[in-house]
Amino acid sequence: MSARLLAENLFEQAIIYPNTDYRDRLNALIGLDNHKNRMAKILSLLINPEGIELWMNKYHPNAKRISDIVLRRPPLVILEGDVGAGKSELATCIGDAVARQEGIDITLLPLSLSTRGQGHVGEMTKLISTAFDYTVEKAGKLKNSSGKSKGGLILLVDEADALTQSRESNQMHHEDKAGVNAFIRGIDRIANGKLPVAVIMCTNRLNSLDPAIKRRAADILKFGRPNKEQRLFVLREPLTELGFTDDDIKDIVEITGETTEREYGFTFSDLIQRLLPSLVLDAYPNEAVNHKKAKEIVERIIPTPPFQDNTVVLK
Ligand SMILES: Nc1ncnc2c1ncn2[C@@H]1O[C@H](COP(=O)(O)OP(=O)(O)O)[C@@H](O)[C@H]1O
Ligand SMILES: [Mg+2]
Structure with missing residues (x-):
């Protein structure tokens, strides 16, 4: 199978925002206003750095160092916590808020690891690498070195538990470690290429998350049960x-x-x-x-x- 065909089978149906269905679903989420605001800001910054540059010029025109630091944030946001708490739902809908805020089209590429990449040796690594290859290629076309992005991408790695074991764990099969490494390489490629991409990872098990992945998270948002x-x-x-x-x-x-x-x-x-x-x-x-x-x-x-x-x- 060619890399493109493989990539097209890899993702679930892409979603393009703005899209009123997702706006309504986002509004229907309860108790997550802080998470929504934080995520919308971080994703906007990652996908469309022009926004923060304009803000800097307006309020802190001489702040070059801090501007560099903020713009070099790693492109990953982790949603972690209890089941049925809105992680997948928020991850699936937040792109609409970002698209509206920034006035650009955003595409979500949803990858679910739970039903895939189990079994054949090398499958998880290949899956992760191919997903990032495809994302990086697509994002390269959207990048605009001078000024506003032509659009942005969100790569959603849902049900990432298969990936979240620590590489330090002895029980972890060699192959799984390779999967974690492929994920880290992918994140670093996006960061180094300054591509208009954010990666959202959802997991039920933050404790076992690889420290190298956690370190790359611009934010880790916790989800719980309703009070x-x-x-x-x-x-x-x-x-x-x-x-x-x-x-x-x-x-x-x-x-x-x-x-x-x-x-x-x-x-x-x-x-x-x-x-x-x-x-x-x-x-x-x-x-x-x-x-x-x-x-x-x-x-x-x-x-x-x-x-x-x-x-x-x-x-
Ligand atoms: N905070 C919430 N407010 C309103 N509905 C919610 C919330 N969290 C979950 N739900 C409902 O539960 C369903 C499952 O949530 P989901 O996002 O899949 O949970 P998970 O955290 O396990 O990914 C959602 O589609 C939604 O209908
Ligand atoms: Mg979920």
Whole structure:
């Protein structure tokens, strides 16, 4: 297979922003405003350095050293933490905010490692190298040495757990270490070429992340479970629509949190993709949702257990 064909099979469907669907999905994310703002700024800086240069000229025209330091930030942002917390969703939608802010088109190239590169020797390394070759080639065409980028790319490496083991770990197969090395080489190629590309990596296991990868992250953003207020925010509107009173809703918010038997509450996706549909499916097709019964239904739902990071990192 030619490198191009291989690359085209490698990525899931590319997304081009601005795109109103993704704008709406970004707006629908709850409790992530700080992460959204931070990511939009960092990605803008990486993809379109002209913006920060204009800002520097306006506010700090003599600040050459600091400007160099800021512009040389590594092109990687890591999203880490609990499952069902919005990592993939934020990574998939944030490009829209960046495209609007900078007034340029941005393309997302989504690579998921979970279902690929397992098995054949050399496969993971080849996959990573090919993904970066393709990204670097595409980005080279967008680069504009004088002034504004013609566009930008985001390479999304989702479910990167396959890559996140420390190279120092003895259990790690030689081949996996080669995969980590290929990833690091790719990041460095983008940084050294000053290409209009940002790489977003999502992982459930920050602890076992290779130190050399962590060191290259411009930012590491942590994701967690919703607190009481956030659960209320998620549930209030849909449950009110179904005829629940404020007190009914408070009860549901309470039982979806930590309990004495269970030291963790529901994840965002447990609430949105399991709890709410369960209430509807229980009543459908012959009756209305019954808020008295709802509590029982919710009590039967077992929230997703937190991701156990048992990987031993040898120092
Ligand atoms: N912070 C959030 N606000 C609103 N919905 C969320 C949030 N986090 C997750 N969801 C819902 O859960 C689904 C799964 O989230 P996802 O981003 O895939 O989680 P993960 O962190 O495991 O990548 C999303 O598509 C969205 O519907
Ligand atoms: Mg995910």
